[in-house]
Amino acid sequence: DVKVTQSSRYLVKRTGEKVFLECVQDMDHENMFWYRQDPGLGLRLIYFSYDVKMKEKGDIPEGYSVSREKKERFSLILESASTNQTSMYLCASSPMTGSIVSPLHFGNGTRLTVT
Amino acid sequence: SQKIEQNSEALNIQEGKTATLTCNYTNYSPAYLQWYRQDPGRGPVFLLLIRENEKEKRKERLKVTFDTTLKQSLFHITASQPADSATYLCALPSGGSYIPTFGRGTSLIVHP
Numbered sequence: 630d631v632k633v634t635q636s637s638r639y640l641v642k643r644t645g646e647k648v649f650l651e652c653v654q655d656m657d658h659e660n661m662f663w664y665r666q667d668p669g670l671g672l673r674l675i676y677f678s679y680d681v682k683m684k685e686k687g688d689i690p691e692g693y694s695v696s697r698e699k700k701e702r703f704s705l706i707l708e709s710a711s712t713n714q715t716s717m718y719l720c721a722s723s724p725m726t727g728s729i730v731s732p733l734h735f736g737n738g739t740r741l742t743v744t
Numbered sequence: 745s746q747k748i749e750q751n752s753e754a755l756n757i758q759e760g761k762t763a764t765l766t767c768n769y770t771n772y773s774p775a776y777l778q779w780y781r782q783d784p785g786r787g788p789v790f791l792l793l794i795r796e797n798e799k800e801k802r803k804e805r806l807k808v809t810f811d812t813t814l815k816q817s818l819f820h821i822t823a824s825q826p827a828d829s830a831t832y833l834c835a836l837p838s839g840g841s842y843i844p845t846f847g848r849g850t851s852l853i854v855h856p
């Protein structure tokens with residue numbers, strides 16, 4: 630079974646802090662994704678990466694950056710955390726297949742609170 | 745870009761009945777549509793994928809249909825059980841990208 634591991638389940642940070650959310654997958658998947666999930670808004674794509682050192686903006690990239698130095702690890706960075714970034718953050722991975730419709734495998738999320 | 749609509753009201757049904765959840769989209773027909781299950785405090789888990797040239801897909805007690813004329817997918821759980829209680833999300837590619845965009849999900853509650 631694919632395992633996507635997010636380093637923290639719960640995180641509390643102060644406004645203005647730099648925050649790192651880490652995600653590791655163990656199935657050699659090419660694609661990795663960061664979503665945030667908020668009540669009433671569903672999952673929204675922040676960034677994704679289809680290869681090492683490659684990244685693409687999703688629907689809501691403002692205030693975030695990412696890093697993918699190794700294939701198995703995809704980090705989400707909040708350069709200066711703000712209260713409106715309080716949310717559940719979900720990392721996912723999927724293989725790159727010819728039809729590029731592979732299902733996403735999600736981690737169990739990091740619930741970030743910014744005070 | 746696509747707008748994906750799932751009923752925001754929870755669906756309450758009795759154990760043993762068939763649950764039917766709806767996913768509507770507004771624009772072009774996507775190449776595929778996926779359904780996921782999400783339990784509280786957990787990440788979504790993939791259930792089924794249906795392609796645009798498929799009318800129906802089945803997996804055990806689950807069935808998905810895809811009607812490109814109605815711009816709608818239906819997700820059925822037959823002989824539902826309390827353990828099926830969860831939020832169900834549909835996802836489909838949007839805005840010319842292959843990456844899935846998710847609906848907001850519908851909560852299913854199966855009463856014993």
